[in-house]
Amino acid sequence: MLHRLTISQLTGQLARREVSSRDALEACLAQIDRVDPQVKAFLSADRADARAQADAADHALAAGTTHAQKPLLGVPIALKDVLCHRGQPVGCSSRILEGFVSPYDGTVVERLKTAGAVLFGRLNMDEFAMGSSTENSAYWTTLNPWDTTRIPGGSSGGCAAAVAANEAFATIGSDTGGSIRQPAALCGCVGLKPTYGRVSRYGLVAFASSLDQIGPFTKDTRDAATLLGAISGHDRRDSTSLVEPVPDYVAALESPGAGSTPLKGLRIGVVKEFQIGGVEAGVDAAVKTGIARLRELGAEIVEVSLPHSDYAAATYYIIAPAEASANLARFDGVRYGRRVDGADPFELNSRTRGAGFGPEVKRRIILGTYVLSSGYYDAYYLRAQKVRTLIRDDFLKAFEKVDAIVSPTAPTAAFKVGEKSSDPLQMYLSDIFTISCNLAGICGLSVPCGFTGTPRLPVGMQLLGRPLGEGTILKIAHAYEQSTDWHRQVAPLG
Numbered sequence: 001m002l003h004r005l006t007i008s009q010l011t012g013q014l015a016r017r018e019v020s021s022r023d024a025l026e027a028c029l030a031q032i033d034r035v036d037p038q039v040k041a042f043l044s045a046d047r048a049d050a051r052a053q054a055d056a057a058d059h060a061l062a063a064g065t066t067h068a069q070k071p072l073l074g075v076p077i078a079l080k081d082v083l084c085h086r087g088q089p090v091g092c093s094s095r096i097l098e099g100f101v102s103p104y105d106g107t108v109v110e111r112l113k114t115a116g117a118v119l120f121g122r123l124n125m126d127e128f129a130m131g132s133s134t135e136n137s138a139y140w141t142t143l144n145p146w147d148t149t150r151i152p153g154g155s156s157g158g159c160a161a162a163v164a165a166n167e168a169f170a171t172i173g174s175d176t177g178g179s180i181r182q183p184a185a186l187c188g189c190v191g192l193k194p195t196y197g198r199v200s201r202y203g204l205v206a207f208a209s210s211l212d213q214i215g216p217f218t219k220d221t222r223d224a225a226t227l228l229g230a231i232s233g234h235d236r237r238d239s240t241s242l243v244e245p246v247p248d249y250v251a252a253l254e255s256p257g258a259g260s261t262p263l264k265g266l267r268i269g270v271v272k273e274f275q276i277g278g279v280e281a282g283v284d285a286a287v288k289t290g291i292a293r294l295r296e297l298g299a300e301i302v303e304v305s306l307p308h309s310d311y312a313a314a315t316y317y318i319i320a321p322a323e324a325s326a327n328l329a330r331f332d333g334v335r336y337g338r339r340v341d342g343a344d345p346f347e348l349n350s351r352t353r354g355a356g357f358g359p360e361v362k363r364r365i366i367l368g369t370y371v372l373s374s375g376y377y378d379a380y381y382l383r384a385q386k387v388r389t390l391i392r393d394d395f396l397k398a399f400e401k402v403d404a405i406v407s408p409t410a411p412t413a414a415f416k417v418g419e420k421s422s423d424p425l426q427m428y429l430s431d432i433f434t435i436s437c438n439l440a441g442i443c444g445l446s447v448p449c450g451f452t453g454t455p456r457l458p459v460g461m462q463l464l465g466r467p468l469g470e471g472t473i474l475k476i477a478h479a480y481e482q483s484t485d486w487h488r489q490v491a492p493l494g
Ligand code: GLN
Pocket: 129, 130, 131, 132, 154, 155, 174, 175, 176, 177, 178, 179, 180, 207, 320, 428, 431
């Protein structure tokens, strides 16, 4: 059952030399052999390279290196196919990058290596992170380890499914409008989207640069705190990276006042505008019970207003495609990956892009090009930027009253494969509770808060925090976890 341990449990056993990093890696690989033919979270895994890293970690442990020095020493962690890992494929689950190998390590990968992690595997995703179900992957749809007739969420569906299926001790994904929190909720794991600028985006293939952040998927909140500490911090190679010290997120989990009311003194907001119809009954019930538990733990629950919430999805679906249309212009058949030849450069370009991009990516490029075109720029893009500022101001005002905001992470539990894939608007609504966090640049996480339906499907509770308020939302989620056991439930394919 080695593959089911959390990172903190595994590092305890590694430190006591009860198990080796190689054992931990082999446990993950055996689990992949057992369940991944059904879950299909992994696009690939370089086993030889991973084994060499694990053996090197075991040598370091034998030589006396401690987890105080390298907090992730010997821990197998897998990556979303959007992060550059030198010598490994990076394809964003797109045909246009088929065969492309990353020539360098992104900052997050570099930091994970410095922390001693064993990095293995490329995880499936919606093509270029556009989607909420992994059904937009050019390769295949990843399935939910709780019920393989259902999607795992997206775009980081492979990340969430791999953690829920215990195929990796943690995974690293990216969140532009909910792609860490929503799949974490649908698969019953913890997913954290850091404050914009907290984690360097250098080496993250860009979708919408002003919204993208990298963050962890873990089995519990303590592990999320450990990983956030390892990957955060200023980086000169990302001009939007914040010059702020990285606190000890793990130490901050323990409240000095602890006892039975560890959240005493904290105010948590419930959003008036989020009390809308359309939230599945079982999801609503689980989140309400979760909020009642936060109150029992000592938090004061108050209502807050985010008056511009109604405009979040529309604003996002102008800004994100606009940035995507510019970012994806680099895939031109000349510089990266795939090329389909043509009589002249224009034909080469359009043939390559025609063959290389899937329908959702094309839809976004067309939308983004349209809202940026002269004549429409002012009416759409510029207007959306102004509304974005209003949305951020709403949050900053709310955070003058409360320390965090609580809501469902997603309006429904995992839906059936194919249920929403023919209706982009329905799919876009999966992110109705997560999107405004990216527009505002604040931080958010999803923590398991119960189950709904038969077979049981996980429900996630979202906690949003003020800019650089990760410590606070992690502490709330941790206190909540200590008094529940939702996060310890194991999926049928775990
Ligand atoms: N589902 C949203 C989209 O399709 C968000 C995706 C993401 O966060 N990468 O754009």
